[in-house]
Amino acid sequence: MRSCKVSGGEEEDMADAADLQSELKAFKDPRLARGLVESIRELVPDGGATLMEVCGTHTVAIARNGIRTLMPEGVRLASGPGCPVCVTSNHDIDKIIALARVEGVTIATFGDMTRVPGSTSSLLAEQAAGRSVEIVYSPLDALKLAQENPDRQIVFVGVGFETTTPLVAMAVKRAKAAGLENFSVYGAHKNMPGALEVIINDPELKVDALILPGHVSTIIGVEPYRFLAEKYGVPGVITGFEPVDVLQGIAMIMRQLHEGRADIEIAYSRGVMAEGNPVALAAIDEVFETCASTWRGLGEIPGSGYRIREEYAEFDAMRRFAPEVEPTVEHKGCRCGDVLRGVMPPNECPLFRTVCSPENPVGPCMVSSEGSCAAYYRYY
Numbered sequence: 001m002r003s004c005k006v007s008g009g010e011e012e013d014m015a016d017a018a019d020l021q022s023e024l025k026a027f028k029d030p031r032l033a034r035g036l037v038e039s040i041r042e043l044v045p046d047g048g049a050t051l052m053e054v055c056g057t058h059t060v061a062i063a064r065n066g067i068r069t070l071m072p073e074g075v076r077l078a079s080g081p082g083c084p085v086c087v088t089s090n091h092d093i094d095k096i097i098a099l100a101r102v103e104g105v106t107i108a109t110f111g112d113m114t115r116v117p118g119s120t121s122s123l124l125a126e127q128a129a130g131r132s133v134e135i136v137y138s139p140l141d142a143l144k145l146a147q148e149n150p151d152r153q154i155v156f157v158g159v160g161f162e163t164t165t166p167l168v169a170m171a172v173k174r175a176k177a178a179g180l181e182n183f184s185v186y187g188a189h190k191n192m193p194g195a196l197e198v199i200i201n202d203p204e205l206k207v208d209a210l211i212l213p214g215h216v217s218t219i220i221g222v223e224p225y226r227f228l229a230e231k232y233g234v235p236g237v238i239t240g241f242e243p244v245d246v247l248q249g250i251a252m253i254m255r256q257l258h259e260g261r262a263d264i265e266i267a268y269s270r271g272v273m274a275e276g277n278p279v280a281l282a283a284i285d286e287v288f289e290t291c292a293s294t295w296r297g298l299g300e301i302p303g304s305g306y307r308i309r310e311e312y313a314e315f316d317a318m319r320r321f322a323p324e325v326e327p328t329v330e331h332k333g334c335r336c337g338d339v340l341r342g343v344m345p346p347n348e349c350p351l352f353r354t355v356c357s358p359e360n361p362v363g364p365c366m367v368s369s370e371g372s373c374a375a376y377y378r379y380y
Helices: 008-026 030-043 056-064 090-100 111-115 123-128 139-148 165-178 192-200 214-220 223-232 243-259 278-287 310-315 317-321 336-341 372-379
Strands: 049-053 075-079 105-109 132-135 153-160 183-189 209-212 236-238 264-266 288-295 299-308
Touching: 030 243, 049 056, 049 243, 056 075, 056 214, 056 243, 056 372, 090 105, 090 123, 090 183, 090 317, 105 111, 105 123, 105 139, 111 123, 111 132, 123 132, 139 153, 139 165, 139 183, 153 165, 153 317, 165 183, 165 278, 165 310, 183 288, 183 299, 183 310, 183 317, 192 214, 192 223, 192 299, 209 214, 209 223, 209 243, 214 278, 223 236, 223 264, 236 243, 278 288, 299 310, 310 317, 336 372
Parallel strands: 049 075, 049 209, 105 132, 105 153, 153 183, 209 236, 236 264
Antiparallel strands: 288 299
16 A cells, blocks of 8 residues: 655644634534533523624524524514615616617526516516526626627626625726726625614614625725714623624623624634725726615615716616616515515515515515525425
């Protein structure tokens, strides 16, 4: 048998990988989880508390790991507007569909968006009717599609929060540098802080604290959330996505409530730095400027969206094509707006599991894998 000699450097790499695996395993450790649940139980304030998560990945993590069932009496975990596909308004979907109907245009989009119903159609229905719709996995894929198909106008559908916006900014900058004239973006990007202020001020929903998003916070850091604690006295903890991560975030929130203080803390220090990602933020700021944006369920929120700056206006699909957009019609009976505001759990919607299912979604909360309705359908 031949022996294989391992170099010193390879041994160090293997040891580092083993340490990483061990560290990651700890975030699913049942013993640690039980200890955190007990801490949460001991720290519950009189009268209970409503905690809201505003991240689609947290929505799924809480449902998949049964974290709601572990909460003591009086603690409510509400799901907020954390799914980017879900918060995209019907009017935005109608404008994307209008672009798909322009002669010579190919829509490049993430897969979930094809199934979101607009007022009278969806991208999937438009594709079935002969329109050109391509599934991509990043805006750079859409850029490549434009380079490979110079006879087509490629329109990338930009949805998402601060996590995806820098990549779209990069794609626009590359298109401008390359002189690419057949690439443009429909921008429906949103930023989280403005929506949080609306949630905090919603008279129908008393939110005591926020489980803040991990992915978004890797970009924006801590500072944009400060107003929650300083202006409204609402604690927030930036939280990771494994079971122990989520429970640790909840336990840190409970300690703040127990001690009567309000701070913005980081429980996800292995992924988030207080200053965020300055390079990504600079890319966003170069290509985009903030604007009012309409959120499903929350209405128009000043400063909560991004639009392409004048210097890059030629890459704004709506300016380039100015298609005629049909009047917006909301779907009767769909309560996605109330679900996104956290005032109604999905299973209280009259359409849930009857008319509306992942195979036949009426609203976007059932379309996206990160949607509250889809998570409830799968895990509860």
